Amino acid sequence: MTRAADPVPHTPPGPSAARATLAGFCAALVGVGIARFGYTPLIPLLISQHWFEAGQAAYLGAFNLLGYLAGALLADPLARRLPLPLVLRASMIASAIGMLACAWHAPFGWFVLWRVVTGVSGGILTVLAPAAVLSRIPFHRQGAVGGILFGGVGLGIVASGTLVPLLMRFGLSETWLGLGFICVIGVLAAWNGWPEVRRAPVAAVEGTRPGRNPRLWIVIVCYGLNGLGFVPFMLFLVDMIARGRGFGIDAGALCWVVFGLAALAGPMVCGWFADKMGIDIALPLAFALQAGAAALVVAPVPFWLTLVGAAVIGVFVPGIVPLVLGRVRDALPGDPRRQARGWTACTAMLALSTAAGGYGMSALFARGVGYDVLFLLGALAIVLALALDLAGLAFARRR
The missing domain is CATH 1.20.1250.20 (MFS general substrate transporter like domains)
Structure with missing residues (x-):
């Protein structure tokens, strides 16, 4: 990577x-x-x-x-x-x-x-x-x-x-x-x-620009949207659990530990699923699971379900990397040098989207926007990534 x-x-x-x-x-x-x-x-x-x-x-x-x-x-x-x-x-x-x-x-x-x-x-x-x-x-x-x-x-x-x-x-x-x-x-x-x-x-x-490869551009944008979906978790997860939902700082810390334990296993879990199911199934499934988990975290559900949602997102914080890399390789088959440039563009897009998302969501929060709206915005970004990725798959099959 x-x-x-x-x-x-x-x-x-x-x-x-x-x-x-x-x-x-x-x-x-x-x-x-x-x-x-x-x-x-x-x-x-x-x-x-x-x-x-x-x-x-x-x-x-x-x-x-x-x-x-x-x-x-x-x-x-x-x-x-x-x-x-x-x-x-x-x-x-x-x-x-x-x-x-x-x-x-x-x-x-x-x-x-x-x-x-x-x-x-x-x-x-x-x-x-x-x-x-x-x-x-x-x-x-x-x-x-x-x-x-x-x-x-x-x-x-x-x-x-x-x-x-x-x-x-x-x-x-x-x-x-x-x-x-x-x-x-x-x-x-x-x-x-x-x-x-x-x-x-x-x-x-x-030459790190993606050029005119539509499939690669789709991967880059999807990765950026997925990173945007992570922003509420990186900034607000513990505070939302502790103050927003009133569970207290110990519950917030427990949720963060579960998030971290899932992140430890993320690359191995996602790599295993990619090997078993193939990238064309594993990556859209990853987007769908993340979108559902982002919505679940702020839903009025028992605390244990909130932990489940946090764990699912935690898996994909590092685990999405091998899946996106696999899609980059599919978009640029047999060309390791162009694959490397494509991954550089993906990394730049992720950094840009998280920086912009962090500032934007912080501004919304400072103006009184609630946690539920911020996490649902993150879920929406991941849903857009899912839709775009499926459109890219359909485009590739037509070709």
């Missing part, structure tokens, strides 16, 4: 495959699992402890997504000009500092700065770390290792959902420090695991 940033062959000796895999896992844990998703269970606490108003807390999540977009766009230019291990270490350090800096109950602008910083570093790590690690992994093992790498996102969600209620007994500042301490551990664990990888020249990333 990182072919667009593949290194050139014959890289110099470096750390073992196991150490490189650990480094990539820690990068996902720190840059996305904690620095992005670790913020979600903090939102109701920031509001109840009067650090920020509800709208401000939502905007901070949106600023992180905006930073992620910037980081994804900056990643390749940075890696072509600087040693890759330096870029990756600096990005992990920035994520850790950003979490620690938020322990100070400072003005809103201070938090905007550090949420953007953690977003930028997360975007850089997401683009560059898997490619660096997979350069040390034999081709026949890259699928399994890729699943391990993105398992760091799920572990970060589980860790934040488990630790936040415990750390809050000491205070909100201490909670930020605890999450920051996890990031520091991740930085140290990954420090010597990054291989020295020569980045391919500009030719490896040039």
Whole structure:
């Protein structure tokens, strides 16, 4: 899933495959699992402890997504000009500092700065770390290792959902420090695991435009719409459970842990279904399940059904990646280089849609729009992705 940033062959000796895999896992844990998703269970606490108003807390999540977009766009230019291990270490350090800096109950602008910083570093790590690690992994093992790498996102969600209620007994500042301490551990664990990888020249990333391939454009737009559907979960899930539906912060944290455990299993589960059913069935089914789950989470149903909805979405947060990759390969059969460019375009669309969606939904929330409307908007975006994907399948069959 990182072919667009593949290194050139014959890289110099470096750390073992196991150490490189650990480094990539820690990068996902720190840059996305904690620095992005670790913020979600903090939102109701920031509001109840009067650090920020509800709208401000939502905007901070949106600023992180905006930073992620910037980081994804900056990643390749940075890696072509600087040693890759330096870029990756600096990005992990920035994520850790950003979490620690938020322990100070400072003005809103201070938090905007550090949420953007953690977003930028997360975007850089997401683009560059898997490619660096997979350069040390034999081709026949890259699928399994890729699943391990993105398992760091799920572990970060589980860790934040488990630790936040415990750390809050000491205070909100201490909670930020605890999450920051996890990031520091991740930085140290990954420090010597990054291989020295020569980045391919500009030719490896040039021509990333999808061209005139209608099927590829459909995949790109569907992936962006699916990412837009994830935004309410990334920003509001815990707060909606804790305050919106009145279940309390412990119930919100439990829902977030279930979400994270599902995310841990997501790539393996979705990969297995794709192998069994084929991409043409697995991807539309994934869109349909997500749309139903997004609506279920805000429906007036028993709490256990809310957990089911959160788990379904959690599976697809990382699990949608192998399914979309499969559709990209179908759209560009037998052309790995164009497939890599197509995936780069998909990644850019995802970053753009989540950043725009995060800002837009935060603005709506600040103006008093309820959780039910925001989650239903997310469900609608996924329904549009389903309809567009089915239309693309019909177009392909007619051809």
